[in-house]
Amino acid sequence: MENSILGIPTLPAFFSIFLLIYLFAYFVVFRNWGPKHRPEASSCLISLAHGPTAAIMSMYSILHSHKAPTFASPNDTFQNTILEFSIAYFFLDLLHYLFFFPSDVLFILHHLATLYVFTTCRYVVHHGAYAILVLLFLAEITSGCQNVWTLASYRRADSPAAAKLYDFLSPRFYVFYSVFRGFLGPLFMFKLGLFYASGAAEPKIPRWAWVSWMVVILIAIGLSILWVLNLWIDWHRNKVQKKET
Template sequence: METSILPSPTLPTFFSIFLLIYLSAYFLLFRNWGPNHRPEASSCLISLSHGTAAAAMAAHAILRSHKATTFASPNTPTQNTVLEFSVAYFSLDLLHYVLFFPNDVLFILHHLATLYVFTTCRYVVRHGAHAILVLLLLAEITSGCQNAWTLAGFRRAGSPAAAKLYDFLSPKFYALYSVFRGILGPMFMYKMGVFYVSGAADPVIPRWAWVSWMVVISVAICLSILWVLNLWIDWCKNKMQKKMR
């Protein structure tokens, strides 16, 4: 039987680590940033800390899965650890948005929906983590590039170096995001849907669970596609405007 390499309970430990990173960023690393960018940058840092590690952890858990693993297989200890890692991050980042940006309803709803999927998979259903972690990998593999792009965007107005980095990263990040969120994500979601609709998961995953998961995942992917599409449109407009000058 597989055992987790981390001591239990991991959720409070992970939450404490993310909280320490956030507070260090807020009070030390970004203390001279503006009142809006300071908390945003702190959130970016924990997002970077989570995303890169979560992608690696998810890949590790997927590779360790038994060959007979399906989308309805019981969660392994390693998979549960990755889920708890992400629950800790999204819980803290949700708290960040509630405290600093309570009007950012879309992000708050996104975090609540994501937490719903992770917590029900981890603590209620206790099956199906393999599929959830594949989606987590596809979502977070672009985290490093995205957060570097975001941080550069915060500083580009007052820093030529940040502006140059932002312009350099923009098309590369958009392309990477488009591939993983706009192509591979929907393809894998379709594969999940076919499996669940077939009834193969019904003995162990209640229908309300997988249906709600699919709804959340579908909405998240659609919003991601719309978001990156708008970024591409703005980028193309800016390119055309520069050529016309």
């Protein structure tokens, strides 16, 4: 049965909401920003609308499951709603990258892979959302801080306040991100991989599905670790350079 909001299917409803936020950001909030940072900042705003909300909804779903769930449990209505909420966001942000930054292949592939996992879980397999939402929580819990940090980075050259905020947030955000993406994420991925490899998910989650999901998850977590590692290296290098000058 299709979920709906006021009679409107949730997926197009969520997409419309994110689109309105994006357009408001682009034409109102960031209208005076430069041609490069204006669309990037607009993307950050829809990410701010998605990330913390998705994290809260995912945690609520995880903590308030009516039955003791497994990683292969059938998706319930609320879990499907969260998946649709995230599908709407990632699809719009994918369009954003295709239109403004078509050469940013890594982000485009990331969004396509994420959409693959969410859509197959929601519309094809109909099982396994519990595990996907744990991963969504671990990924999006850092989103609010990351987007504020990103917006500050765009303005730090022009605004002393933004530069100060960026410098303040950087090490704290890196620690926050490292804990969730660099430690808890891989730990949960390992636990999930053991469950899938044991065969406990089959036939509810076909092998092609869980294997492909694990490949996407493994690559995503690996890239996240490399990204934050590079940030730590740059931060340390800049700190050393400041001491030397």
